[in-house]
Amino acid sequence: MTHQLLPAEITTLKTALRYRLDALLEEVRLDLLKSDDDRAALLADRVRDVGDESLADLMVDLDLADTDRELEELRDVEAALARIGLGIYGMCVDCGGPIPVERLTAFPTAKRCEPCQRMREKTYAQKNKATL
Numbered sequence: 001m002t003h004q005l006l007p008a009e010i011t012t013l014k015t016a017l018r019y020r021l022d023a024l025l026e027e028v029r030l031d032l033l034k035s036d037d038d039r040a041a042l043l044a045d046r047v048r049d050v051g052d053e054s055l056a057d058l059m060v061d062l063d064l065a066d067t068d069r070e071l072e073e074l075r076d077v078e079a080a081l082a083r084i085g086l087g088i089y090g091m092c093v094d095c096g097g098p099i100p101v102e103r104l105t106a107f108p109t110a111k112r113c114e115p116c117q118r119m120r121e122k123t124y125a126q127k128n129k130a131t132l
Contacts, residue, residue: 004090004098005089005090005101005104009101009104010084010089010090013084013089013104013105013108014081014084016108017077017080017081017084017108017109018081020073020077020108021074021077021078021081024070024073024074024077025074027070028067028070028071028074031066031067031070032067073109076109077108077109079109079111080108080109080111083111090104092111092112092113092116093111093112094112094113094116094119094120095113095115095116097113097116098113099111099112099113100113100114
């Protein structure tokens with residue numbers, strides 16, 4: 001079964017992707033500004049002891065993790081927009097089959113159909129990984 005997305009569906013999804021792209025760019029910009037402000041505050045107050053230093057390190061790590069997540073999503077959104085430009089949006093990158101519009105509506109950056117995504121998650125699941 002092959003189902004190509006209708007032009008109206010592509011337009012709607014492209015609009016959602018561009019909106020998300022703009023939001024992510026703003027979030028990353030604000031994160032970078034905030035990290036500069038936080039760094040200045042840390043230097044102004046000077047870390048007083050090991051506990052303060054540990055807390056400061058944790059805060060920086062959490063901020064970096066948020067920014068990394070946003071940058072990863074930004075790359076996914078840009079890749080989806082590129083697939084639209086190439087005319088291959090809505091086609092699974094693994095099997096070449098169609099990705100249902102319902103899946104794309106819920107997850108516009110989806111690049112795999114559900115069966116291929118499940119297989120990928122199963123294949124690349126990290127077993128015996130240390131957790132907190």
